[in-house]
Amino acid sequence: MSQPQIARVALDVPLRTFFDYCVPDGQPLSASDIGYRVRVPFGRQQKIGILVELPAASNVALAQLRPLDSVLRDLPPLPADWFRLTEFCAAYYHAPLGQVMLSTLPAGLRATTAAKPRQRRQAAIVAAAQPAPELTAEQQASLAAIDTLAAGFNAYLLHGVTGSGKTEVYLRLIERALAGGRQSLLLVPEINLTPQLEARVAARFPTAGMVSLHSELGDAARTRNWRAALTGAARIVLGTRLAIFTPLPELGLIVVDEEHDVSFKQQDGIRYSARDLAVFRARQSAIPIVLGSATPSLESWANATADAGRGRYQLLTLHERAVEGARLPEVLRIDTRVDKTQDGLSGALLRAIEQRLERAEQSLIFLNRRGYAPVLACAACGWSSSCHRCAANLVLHLSDRRLRCHHCGFEARLPKACPTCGNQDLSPFGRGTQRLEAVLAERFPQARVVRVDRDSASSRKQWEALVERIRCGDADILVGTQMLAKGHDFPRLTLVGAVAPDAALFAADWRAPERLFAQLMQVAGRAGRADRPGQMLLQTQFPEHPLYAALARHDFQAFAALQLEERQQAGFPPYAYQAMLRAEAPQMADALRFLSVARACPLVEREQAVNFYDPVPMRLSRRASLERGQLLVESPSRRALQRFLTQWLPQLEAIKPPSRLRWHLEVDPLEF
Numbered sequence: 001m002s003q004p005q006i007a008r009v010a011l012d013v014p015l016r017t018f019f020d021y022c023v024p025d026g027q028p029l030s031a032s033d034i035g036y037r038v039r040v041p042f043g044r045q046q047k048i049g050i051l052v053e054l055p056a057a058s059n060v061a062l063a064q065l066r067p068l069d070s071v072l073r074d075l076p077p078l079p080a081d082w083f084r085l086t087e088f089c090a091a092y093y094h095a096p097l098g099q100v101m102l103s104t105l106p107a108g109l110r111a112t113t114a115a116k117p118r119q120r121r122q123a124a125i126v127a128a129a130q131p132a133p134e135l136t137a138e139q140q141a142s143l144a145a146i147d148t149l150a151a152g153f154n155a156y157l158l159h160g161v162t163g164s165g166k167t168e169v170y171l172r173l174i175e176r177a178l179a180g181g182r183q184s185l186l187l188v189p190e191i192n193l194t195p196q197l198e199a200r201v202a203a204r205f206p207t208a209g210m211v212s213l214h215s216e217l218g219d220a221a222r223t224r225n226w227r228a229a230l231t232g233a234a235r236i237v238l239g240t241r242l243a244i245f246t247p248l249p250e251l252g253l254i255v256v257d258e259e260h261d262v263s264f265k266q267q268d269g270i271r272y273s274a275r276d277l278a279v280f281r282a283r284q285s286a287i288p289i290v291l292g293s294a295t296p297s298l299e300s301w302a303n304a305t306a307d308a309g310r311g312r313y314q315l316l317t318l319h320e321r322a323v324e325g326a327r328l329p330e331v332l333r334i335d336t337r338v339d340k341t342q343d344g345l346s347g348a349l350l351r352a353i354e355q356r357l358e359r360a361e362q363s364l365i366f367l368n369r370r371g372y373a374p375v376l377a378c379a380a381c382g383w384s385s386s387c388h389r390c391a392a393n394l395v396l397h398l399s400d401r402r403l404r405c406h407h408c409g410f411e412a413r414l415p416k417a418c419p420t421c422g423n424q425d426l427s428p429f430g431r432g433t434q435r436l437e438a439v440l441a442e443r444f445p446q447a448r449v450v451r452v453d454r455d456s457a458s459s460r461k462q463w464e465a466l467v468e469r470i471r472c473g474d475a476d477i478l479v480g481t482q483m484l485a486k487g488h489d490f491p492r493l494t495l496v497g498a499v500a501p502d503a504a505l506f507a508a509d510w511r512a513p514e515r516l517f518a519q520l521m522q523v524a525g526r527a528g529r530a531d532r533p534g535q536m537l538l539q540t541q542f543p544e545h546p547l548y549a550a551l552a553r554h555d556f557q558a559f560a561a562l563q564l565e566e567r568q569q570a571g572f573p574p575y576a577y578q579a580m581l582r583a584e585a586p587q588m589a590d591a592l593r594f595l596s597v598a599r600a601c602p603l604v605e606r607e608q609a610v611n612f613y614d615p616v617p618m619r620l621s622r623r624a625s626l627e628r629g630q631l632l633v634e635s636p637s638r639r640a641l642q643r644f645l646t647q648w649l650p651q652l653e654a655i656k657p658p659s660r661l662r663w664h665l666e667v668d669p670l671e672f
């Protein structure tokens with residue numbers, strides 16, 4: 001009797017191991033079957049896995065191996081570079097490889113029952129196929145510098161002010177890749193916010209079979225698009241972070257637009273950075289990658305600037321707006337210690353809005369806080385609306401008369417009276433977009449005020465309808481969160497007011513200034529076109545603050561230099577590498593105890609190149625009834641940190657935590 005063939009299979013289970021099966025007699029598998037999906041028994045269920053290896057021997061006794069059920073050959077096998085990418089992701093983020101592999105597949109390809117194919121939905125937006133514009137000198141220079149012909153890895157940081165024509169540069173690069181018979185992957189932060197880009201790419205390359213991949217796509221569509229990428233039918237893939245895992249057998253170019261955007265970082269499950277994986281993928285595929293932004297992340301900036309001593313990326317700059325005559329908006333700081341605000345609005349801002357109304361132009365009032373007010377309070381007894389499940393306030397949403405927790409989703413009806421003392425006169429404190437909307441509607445009764453935030457534009461459809469309404473001029477004053485800051489061209493918009501940016505200046509999170517600068521720069525960039533210059537009014541009590549001063553000069557470079565210097569002195573990234581161990585449990589003591597045990601692993605004592613902070617409660621110390629603690633680990637060397645984590649993880653997994661405690665490790669954490 002001959003020995004049965006062994007099939008090693010990756011499965012979506014939280015274990016750092018593959019699973020061996022025996023191959024039924026008469027249906028031997030060959031190396032070319034590696035990368036196919038397979039159906040296997042697992043416990044009492046059936047599971048879909050991926051065939052990763054046909055090993056000569058198994059650690060499991062042959063008699064115990066269960067037979068593989070079937071090999072699914074409905075799709076081409078996953079290519080070798082996809083394996084390398086998922087392997088890297090699992091190794092770098094210390095996640096179980098099987099989970100990484102399976103979680104990157106569309107759900108339809110993971111299901112044991114085949115999904116019904118559905119009718120293809122017609123693309124919502126049909127753009128006029130505009131001809132490509134003649135390139136500006138700066139665009140030409142950037143394109144000339146980007147080497148897409150020589151096979152090989154090259155990373156470019158395209159730093160271009162808002163409206164400088166970065167997208168046009170991407171399109172020309174994609175055109176080159178197409179001509180060379182290669183596929184292109186274009187990653188964008190939130191596809192929801194960029195239907196215009198989708199339309200623009202599809203209009204420019206109508207025969208390239210462009211597909212998009214993002215989380216709002218239905219299962220059937222996602223499977224179909226993913227399949228088109230894998231078979232090579234789609235030459236361009238436009239997607240959000242999850243699209244980094246798309247198998248692309250002829251990939252020739254990766255572009256990451258708005259590369260600084262935090263939404264490239266997955267915040268739960270496998271906490272990967274799609275931007276960082278993109279760089280890895282380009283390197284292993286030996287192809288160019290272009291990271292584009294008006295306000296690059298300081299990590300990328302340090303990689304691209306010689307004075308940081310790195311120069312791993314080549315820096316390309318677009319200083320000027322692309323449209324002839326278009327200038328960057330003027331940024332004026334309104335000192336609210338002098339020009340006191342009323343209902344959050346200074347006299348200068350009110351006058352500026354009035355002027356725009358007279359000229360039939362639009363104003364955008366930017367406030368990154370949704371709801372009516374961040375808290376409802378009772379002046380008589382001091383009660384305030386707080387979430388009983390989180391260490392956070394319940395936000396007042398007056399439009400549907402509810403109190404909502406923005407952290408856990410808890411909501412309650414608006415109380416008629418104070419729940420502790422019965423006082424009927426409860427007052428909202430602070431200001432959110434809904435309140436600002438109400439104030440503006442009252443101040444300017446003749447104006448059409450439109451609010452754009454996650455409440456008013458919760459679906460892509462609502463969002464598209466709002467954007468269309470604004471574009472066609474059926475709105476005078478927009479009140480919006482950062483949702484409105486990104487990538488939109490509103491031709492009549494000439495004024496941006498930032499009403500309360502100061503809080504972020506002194507936030508506990510040391511990355512807050514970087515985000516604030518990026519947000520303000522982006523939202524300012526919405527104002528002004530060639531024929532109508534734009535203006536941003538920034539209400540602040542700290543008009544001399546260096547961040548605002550740099551912003552007023554549109555001087556990202558100066559801002560970045562200041563920040564990098566501070567970070568270097570403090571030993572923060574990008575001058576250090578970090579990992580965060582987080583634990584949550586019903587009792588804070590349990591969470592902190594787990595972290596202390598983790599910190600006391602024998603290994604910790606020996607590792608010289610790694611520094612450990614103390615276990616502490618997280619800033620949002622309770623969320624959804626769980627107390628949360630964190631332990632930060634840091635090293636000046638990425639390699640040392642990785643080496644340590646690789647040894648630490650098995651030790652962590654060996655700790656027996658209290659039953660309701662959960663923990664996870666995040667590499668390169670963004671939020672503190």
Ligand code: ADP
Pocket residue numbers: 133134135136139160161162163164165166167168169322323324489
């Ligand atoms: P960015 O991505 O840098 O914000 P875009 O690529 O969206 O900029 O370009 C901003 C505007 O300038 C768009 O309306 C685009 O059509 C236009 N544009 C881009 N390049 C050129 C060019 N070379 N000549 C004229 N207009 C251009």
Ligand code: ZN
Pocket residue numbers: 378379380381382383418419420421422423
């Ligand atoms: Zn009260």
Ligand code: ZN
Pocket residue numbers: 387388389390392405406407408409410623624
């Ligand atoms: Zn809550």
